[in-house]
Amino acid sequence: MNELIKLSATELAAKLRAGEVTSVEAVQAHLDRIAEVDGTLNAFLHVNAEEALAVAAEVDAIRAAGGAGAEALHPLAGVPIAIKDLIVTKGQPTTAASKMLEGWMSPYDATVIEKIRAAKLPMLGKTNLDEFAMGSSTEHSAYGVTRNPWDLNRIPGGSGGGSAAAVASFEAPLALGTDTGGSIRQPGAVTGTVGVKPTYGAVSRYGAIAMASSLDQIGPVSRTVLDSAYLQELIGGHDPKDSTSLPNALEGLVAAAESGAAGDLEGLRIGVIKELTGEGYQEGVQARFNESLELLKAAGAEIVEVSCPNFKYALGAYYLIMPSEVSSNLAKFDGVRYGKRVLPEDGPMTIERVMGATRAAGFGDEVKRRIILGTYALSAGYYDAYYGSAQKVRTLIQRDFAAAFEQADVLVSPTAPTVAFELGANDNDPLAMYLNDVATIPANLAGVPGITVPGGLSENLPVGIQFLAPAYEDARLYRAGAALEALLEKQWGHSLISQAPAIDTASIAQEA
Amino acid sequence: MSAISREDVVHLAHLAHIEMSDAELDKMTGELDAIVGAIASVSEVAASDVPATSHPIPLTNVLREDTVGQTLSIEEVLLNAPDSDSDRFKVPAILDGE
């Protein structure tokens, strides 16, 4: 394995700046890694080799020329990145892992992609996900499952399993994800990587194919907390194209990560959410969680217990609000303007029937399930009981958070109740799959930020620790997350990801 | 809450413009009923004095100046069109021809 790919984004950026390596070398090393292992993992739906190398060469040329041009380069310029295939890109296909958008080429770039282009991060390609980000396992992709680099028979989490697996397997040092109910954090937890869902509105959603507009948020995926801080600072900030984007950029994220890593925990009040521990959480997950708390306490943090009594309704509220918004957001996929068009096999050939046949053939089962559920929740006679009630629960959850943040600066919980489950384990039980997001969903409902950091192993599989902070206080996540990361690595003497087993490419036949 | 009937699902599939086979309708009816049963508890806590939250972060008056921006070229507009004619999107008849 080329040692270049083991570097964190920040380490690689330093070597690029120092002239020790070129961006072309770095990009090529990652492309080689993709060629080596992605036939097994299926983290990428599209590899963007040519453009990535061209951008890398451009960065190298600017650096070689020196002067003001080199000075002006973004700190991450030349560091390659992978993009979740829910985010639209010019020049590369965007599929949302759906047959519906097979071959679709966006005529415009998402705002985050414009920022990545401006900062000159070579884009390695587009990563796999559950179709339209609906799932917690990346098994619901129309283009095959993604495998967990820690155990090829297990799920990499979802919906952003592709981005998490790519980063965990050293195919990319950085990736973008989207998090509607945990789609960045839960894959991060089960792949031993770092993932952040920023405060709702901190990162523009323009160009992220909407799943549930009031819950979706783009965020960073990386192997270190500091890398995520750099990436969030790069992609964040107000966007006039997104009416829900915050008026001001959140600042000081990198500085917070640095101060946390230096061990600054004095006076930090960490609230353990009573309702997000105990029953339903695997023993090994609970054990790693408790050990992390001990470490934080020993390092000077104050641990308090907080109660969020309405969190038990979060899953229910989520599975009403999310599908309702899904049913409307996905109505545009009808075979009229773009994407798949399927003609009915018999009967009258009206546009209505073509839309019906197109949507029947273009969407997978989980997508259809959520569209129908959302249509039901919004329909006449049920709105108040379902959608209306769910929005009230949302208020109650915000109040729970507000009360908890009176007592604590950040909250903490396991990111997911279990380690990665085996592929196919929840095939016939959509409800069981929904339970994976029980700890991550409250943050989306309330709009608050959350981070997952690796917390150790259980059954040789990663466990994630989640921190939550009040809205706008993403910096607190980076401080607490970096502190825990540093404490754990000091205790272990290495990073968790360095313990990932080699990927046995021979064990899994390359899928078509 | 009343259980979801197959008839309900037929109506919902019609509203959502998704053609479904009989087998799919049967399966969906069962799954939907189970899911709704599991999540219906939200109405327990939703007292009338609790306001609804539709947007997680409360912003107001995000408005744009009335200034023309960049439009797509006709090539970009029709780039992904399943069918087109005379620079317009072509769709099958809206009404049944009979």
Next chain:
Amino acid sequence: MSNYNDELVDFDEALDRYDPVLGFEVHVELNTKTKMFSDAPNAFGDEPNTNVTPVDLGLPGVLPVVNKTAVEYSILIGLALNCQIAEKCGFARKNYFYPDTPKNFQTSQYDDPIAHDGWLDIELEDGEVFRVEIERAHMEEDAGKLTHMGGAAGRIQGADYSLVDYNRAGVPLVEIVTKPIVGAGKRAPELARAYVAAIREIVKNLGVSDAKMERGNVRCDANVSLMPKDADKFGTRTETKNVNSLRAVEHAVRFEIERHAAVLDSGAKIVQETRHWHEDTRSTTSGRPKSDADDYRYFPEPDLVPIVTTAEWVEELRSRLPEPPAERRKRLKAEWGYADKEFRDVVNAGVLDEIEATVAAGASAAVARKWWMGEIARLAKAADKEIADLGVTPATIVELNSLIETKKINDKIARQVLEFVIAGEGTPSEVVEKRGLAVVNDDDALGKAVDDAMAAMPDVVEKIKGGKMQAIGALMGPVMKATRGQADAGRVREIVMEKLGL
């Protein structure tokens, strides 16, 4: 489906037994520079699909952003309709599939319209004033344009396929909804027309819409129901769509009253449904019945945040309101001194603005009326154009008039000059100069023409000599012909007299 053979009851008879209840939903397209939720141009008549951004095509990943000017125009409309302006309001999604609707939902307002609870006083032709209560005025977006191909006359029925142009998709609309209008009786059709005309006039006067019904800038859906004279409950209503001229509004309401009465008389029930107006047959046909299928699943638009209207903002907008059209008419009629009928004709011809501008430019009210209601109206009709679209400016009228008053041209020439001005040949003076149309009062030229005429008609000359002065008129024809109509008639008369020593 076709109801061309619907039984009808004579209008007056129908109204003897039933009271009509009306309701209107008028859609006004705003004339902002850009669309409601995207910065694509809001323009009429451009090449298909050229005024679209990713937002207007509903591409994956796009988000809407509200046009501030559209919000302000909506508030102005609300204020002009004497509405309350909501302190806080938001957008909602109205979910339904149709190929002219790029997202398959329309972004609209649902339970919190920006303006509500207003009223408008409608003055009928005879001066009777009827107050119409406004329930709400809300913001929404227009759909794209469907062209139905392969069938007859572009109708949706029988078409083989349709073509979609999204230029209009996303154009800002304000939908104005009345409360049920009761008590109009036999004047219901007239009131319907007057109401829509008043809305059109108000939005035009505000400058927030081009207000051209033939372009769909103002569109009316008319709700009609009948209740028996002794009933206290409204009957079942029908909603007639696509009523796109003032005349059509009046006719559609009349037709539906006659049709409803026939249905009710027969003992049958009115089906609550959408009906389509057909100008060619002056009748309505059944559209789709309103049923449970119309479950729009409204919910708050998560991609847009609420609008809060501060008192300062609303008052600033209120200060921008122009004089209301009804008051303005009263004032202008008094200032111009027109008779009732003269003024009404001017209003109906839609040239109030033009006459006002012409008077402001220096012409008398009488002269302005003479031109706009006379020659210009005639030319517009001949060219099948709106008077305002002929391109005649107030300055042209003032200049023409001064050319007449200074006897440079006569009335007849002036009308020719106007045609050349419309044809783009320049100002009236330039046209007169270039085309040599000035009245000929050059004595040499006139003298020669008179000599020729007298030589050709000795008998006429004898009569004049004999004292029959009116015989001079017979000479006028040949003289005018020789001078291509540009002779000053008074001068010709003088020359004849001089030559005959009279």
